[in-house]
Amino acid sequence: MNPTEFTTRLTRDRLAAIVRGRSADAALRTVLTLVDEGIGLIEVSLNTDDACEVIARAVREVGRDAFIGAGTVVTRDDLLRARDAGATWIVTPVGGDPVAAAVQAQLPVLAGALTPTEAAAAMTAGATAVKLFPASPGGPAYLRALRDPFPDMPLVPVGGVDAELAPDYFAAGAIAVGVGSPLVGDAAHGGDLEQLRERARRFRAVCREEGPAA
Template identity: 35%
Template sequence: MYRKLENLNKIIDSGIVLIVRLPTEQASIKVAEAAIAGGITVIEIPMAVPNALGVVKFLSDKYRDKGILVGVGTVLDGETARAAILAGAELLVSPNLNPDMIKVANRYQAITLSGAYTPTEIQNTLEAGADIVKLFPAEFVSPNYIKSVLAPLSHAPISPTGGVTPENVHEWFAAGAVCVGVASYITKAAGQDNDYSKVTKAAQTFIAAVNKAKNQ
């Protein structure tokens, strides 16, 4: 199957992009692997993570053939986009619109999740060639914001990032979200005792909530 289409379907089918942003390289790998054990299939490693591209290469080499999609977050320019792809990333995420990032991603058939907030930014992001619009930061709006935006922009695939929980995720999907960006509920579940089994359990809980929301 066409790889990009397969990966895009993977994101939509799973409904979750897990953002793994931990203070060390090793912690990021451990949390990512624990989340994968819990059923997460789409992982984003932000560039703020120490040796982020090394983490991406490790996860991509180990899990790509096991159906896991590994991406890079906070991709702010074309140079970073190309470096991420060379490290094995098949998903590029940015908090804002950067046409060069999208151009490089499309050149090499990587998926883009590009940040926007207002209707104008959302439409500009789509016209630049992004695959999915990352509504960021979503914690300052309610799901009704997506519903209102989609009234005139029904063609926009929107993924809210920030403030999404198992308790409210059904509201975001009901409003029209195609997937959601998730972080601390899962990535910080290990707590100070570094019990990574709690990360696995948190991933399972969130996945169950998303599946229930998508089937309502």
């Protein structure tokens, strides 16, 4: 997947799921359940148990039904391991080396930033979109304030985004939301997959209802 394809999919789906778990098998089951519920962008955090194997197995299982990314990529080595496992997009909580490595590898990268300076630097470095992280301290109002000087910057809030807050972030100008525990819950640790399905359906409905990004 190239950066243009990623941006198109992110803007269309408006939701990226974040899977982080203590059990590789449970994490894989979580990924496959999310795909079964129609979620097409799924990040497997590298601090998941045996994360690269989870990514590799998920890529083999889902084919083109979903795009599996790697998250918590903080070094160039992380990037290379994720790429070799088959990750088709990258998420990092920081700028610098992992962003440069992803750009060099021609992988879409959602680069972490919080301040205006960090966000601008991420885009200058070649980020496909900016992961506004952590989003919770400033909330939708902060994202809206960032849109004033950066009206065309693709912003994706991550951290504390639940189904009730997602519409407020969309109204503030987010192109999508990245969601971990409010969506995944304890599924990636071996929790109830039926409850995961219910949460997935709720999030998908919220994202569809909001329509095109502002």
